[in-house]
Amino acid sequence: MLAFIIRRLAQSVIVMLFVALIAFIVFRYVGDPIASMVGVDTRLEDQEIMRERLGLNDSVIVQFFRFIGNAMQGEFGISYRLQQPVTELILSRLPATIELALVSASIALVFGVIFGVYTALRPKAWSSAAIMALSLVGVSLPTFLIGIGLIYLFSVELGWLPSFGRGQVVDLGWWRTGFLTETGLKSLILPAITLSLFQLTLIMRLVRAEMLEVLRTEYIRFAKARGLTQRAINFGHALKNTLVPVITITGLQLGSVIAFAIVTETVFQWPGVGSLFITSVQVVDVPVMAAYLMFIALVFVLINLVVDILYYVVDPRLRVDGGAGK
Amino acid sequence: MTEPLLSLRNLTVEFPTRRGILTAVQDVTFDIMPGEVLGVVGESGAGKSMTGAAIMRLIDRPGRIAKGEVILQGRRIDNLPEAEMRKIRGRRIGMIFQDPLTSLNPLYRISEQLIETIRTHLPMSETEARKKAVGLLDDVGIPDASRRIDDYPHQFSGGMRQRVVIALALCASPDLVIADEPTTALDVSVQAQIIDVMKRLCAENGAAIMLVTHDMGVIAETADRVAVMYAGRIAEIGPVRDVIKDAKHPYSAGLMGAIPRLGANLERLTQIPGSMPRLSAIPRGCAFNPRCEHVMDRCRIDQPQAAPIALGREVACWLYPPQSDEKGQTA
Numbered sequence: 001m002l003a004f005i006i007r008r009l010a011q012s013v014i015v016m017l018f019v020a021l022i023a024f025i026v027f028r029y030v031g032d033p034i035a036s037m038v039g040v041d042t043r044l045e046d047q048e049i050m051r052e053r054l055g056l057n058d059s060v061i062v063q064f065f066r067f068i069g070n071a072m073q074g075e076f077g078i079s080y081r082l083q084q085p086v087t088e089l090i091l092s093r094l095p096a097t098i099e100l101a102l103v104s105a106s107i108a109l110v111f112g113v114i115f116g117v118y119t120a121l122r123p124k125a126w127s128s129a130a131i132m133a134l135s136l137v138g139v140s141l142p143t144f145l146i147g148i149g150l151i152y153l154f155s156v157e158l159g160w161l162p163s164f165g166r167g168q169v170v171d172l173g174w175w176r177t178g179f180l181t182e183t184g185l186k187s188l189i190l191p192a193i194t195l196s197l198f199q200l201t202l203i204m205r206l207v208r209a210e211m212l213e214v215l216r217t218e219y220i221r222f223a224k225a226r227g228l229t230q231r232a233i234n235f236g237h238a239l240k241n242t243l244v245p246v247i248t249i250t251g252l253q254l255g256s257v258i259a260f261a262i263v264t265e266t267v268f269q270w271p272g273v274g275s276l277f278i279t280s281v282q283v284v285d286v287p288v289m290a291a292y293l294m295f296i297a298l299v300f301v302l303i304n305l306v307v308d309i310l311y312y313v314v315d316p317r318l319r320v321d322g323g324a325g326k
Numbered sequence: 327m328t329e330p331l332l333s334l335r336n337l338t339v340e341f342p343t344r345r346g347i348l349t350a351v352q353d354v355t356f357d358i359m360p361g362e363v364l365g366v367v368g369e370s371g372a373g374k375s376m377t378g379a380a381i382m383r384l385i386d387r388p389g390r391i392a393k394g395e396v397i398l399q400g401r402r403i404d405n406l407p408e409a410e411m412r413k414i415r416g417r418r419i420g421m422i423f424q425d426p427l428t429s430l431n432p433l434y435r436i437s438e439q440l441i442e443t444i445r446t447h448l449p450m451s452e453t454e455a456r457k458k459a460v461g462l463l464d465d466v467g468i469p470d471a472s473r474r475i476d477d478y479p480h481q482f483s484g485g486m487r488q489r490v491v492i493a494l495a496l497c498a499s500p501d502l503v504i505a506d507e508p509t510t511a512l513d514v515s516v517q518a519q520i521i522d523v524m525k526r527l528c529a530e531n532g533a534a535i536m537l538v539t540h541d542m543g544v545i546a547e548t549a550d551r552v553a554v555m556y557a558g559r560i561a562e563i564g565p566v567r568d569v570i571k572d573a574k575h576p577y578s579a580g581l582m583g584a585i586p587r588l589g590a591n592l593e594r595l596t597q598i599p600g601s602m603p604r605l606s607a608i609p610r611g612c613a614f615n616p617r618c619e620h621v622m623d624r625c626r627i628d629q630p631q632a633a634p635i636a637l638g639r640e641v642a643c644w645l646y647p648p649q650s651d652e653k654g655q656t657a
Contacts, residue, residue, distance in 0.1 A: 217428065218423055218425060218428035218429050219428060219429055219430055219431040219432075221384060221423065222421070222423055222429045222430070222491070222494070223431070224384055224415065225382055225384060225415055225416065225420075225421035225423070225495075226415065226416040226420075226421075226443045226446070226494060226495070226497070227412050227413060227414070227415035227416030227417055227443075227446060227447060227498075228412075228416070228442065228443065228446055229412065229446065230412075232442065232446070236442075237431050237434070240433050240434075241431070241432075241433055244433075314433065315432075315433060316432070316433065316435075316478040316480070317432055317478070317480045
């Protein structure tokens, strides 16, 4: 188990180094950052001073190692646009994105599993058919369209929920949360639903397919032949076996939720890292883009690691060295 | 005469499909006496496993019991509501499946699966159930049961897993155990042990066994009576010794001829030409008529019904016309 974690950690480091290389190439070669920072009337000498101050005149190798060294200390330079340290910028935007991602991932997971199990257990019911048909909408409609649709319905027509922003936030020192105020919670509803819808339908369809598969297995037949209750069979024996692949997908999806919150954050003017990234792209604020790339890669690598460890917890067959006997 | 433990009366299982109704089991009628071992033999697809599943009401959709009755100790169980049926499964009738590698839930410890089953049927505390579970594992011959009970299924070999399956089927001391090819998936050297364990434990509990298999050797050693099935119908039923020595139905005679015997100086084993018809193409009359060497005109038109030819023996074949006093029933 420990050896496995160490091996996976080593792999993670390699992945991160590779991503760092890409991030560095983006950082170094996407346009001339100075050109996009200055106005037409900036003197050439001033431009040269800025170039020197940002370290853009050193050799490529030096710049790459400096990039890695700084990245390991959580140092990604200074935003060209805002003239603030990038790490500080991202950290200040992070709570908004993480709260949004966690809430929508929870919605997706809870309702995805519930609907998936329901449609698997009642494959013939009209309610299942209706859920399945609706889920097609969730899979096929683009996120921004769903967001705009929800804004139109609940903000414009009904006027129940705010259409943009995060509402009032409470500053806990290092974390600004929207969970503690009414406007904060209200503002969270629409973006969270928008962001979760795709994952929800994906998880639901996965759970359904997996559950139907498991219900056909011999051990479920044997459980029935032993006279176990329907509840014990469906929610004990079948569901637990269904969850093994669901864990993988959900884990990876959590990464996607954070990474692809960009669209939702843009639609709802959500002040998270996603919208920071979009505005940075618009003005070619390369340090922010590079840092964002590294950050998302780190999120995926960490989640993958957690998913692999969760496998060990759920499936005893993988615990080769654990257990008694042998 | 004692009351039979289980009686099937004209049990018929059908599968409605787009191309028409397939009859997987047709008019199967037999009794199982308390404590008796009834072997059910036949080729794959002869309907023997389906008969077992029908008794347990575990037929996969869209299959259904179209006709007939299943009577357990004088009480009809084929039309019970699902909740009532659940109390019979495991408690009154236990079932052992073919493949021990897939019969156990891989994510639960053996102890969890045993205790869950025991407590579903018997009013026992967790501790009592665990004690009983250890006892059961001991009985089925798992060494060091009290320690191994907390292992997961994948930590046991195939033979050991089938022992666990037997323990699970016998948890609540059922009166009847339906064993559906219990040794087919196992190594030959383990088969005899598993049959021994099963037979010994059922004898100790006074449980009857319905042993479904295609292995005549297992039947010969284990069963008291044997029912030979062909294309969903009973071809012949009788005491195992009589059927093996002197099979009446041409199909069972062919089957017995296919058993290799020590000392018999044969170049080749006899074989039955052709293969069993698909369910969608069962011939008119006797289902065996295209392969039968004694086929008569009548066999191609009328379907023979199982009729007694001697004490305890029934054959469904026109070579053995029903006795005159039975004629009324079979016409």
